Every structure is written in C-alpha cells, then in structure tokens.
Amino acid sequence: MEMKMGKCLKCGVNVEAGSAFCEACGAAIQSIEDSQRENAIRDG
C-alpha cells in the first residue's frame, strides 16, 4: 500500500498530502510524482 505523503525537499520532513508548504521550514512542497519526475530527469 502506498501512502500519499509529501516530503520537504529542503529539510526532509514528511508532510501531509495536500500540504502546500512545509510546517517546519515553510518551503513549498512538491508532489511525489513531481519529485520522481525530477529524479528521472536528473538520472537520465
């Protein structure tokens, strides 16, 4: 089962899905799909 959680790319804390900003540092939260896409581009 996959959990839909967001992760702050700045400080690394997990945030609730749908959260727009990190509660810890206030950075904008990207969806997991977006981050995976970025990783694919980076790896490519």
Ligand SMILES: [Zn+2]
């Ligand atoms: Zn953060």
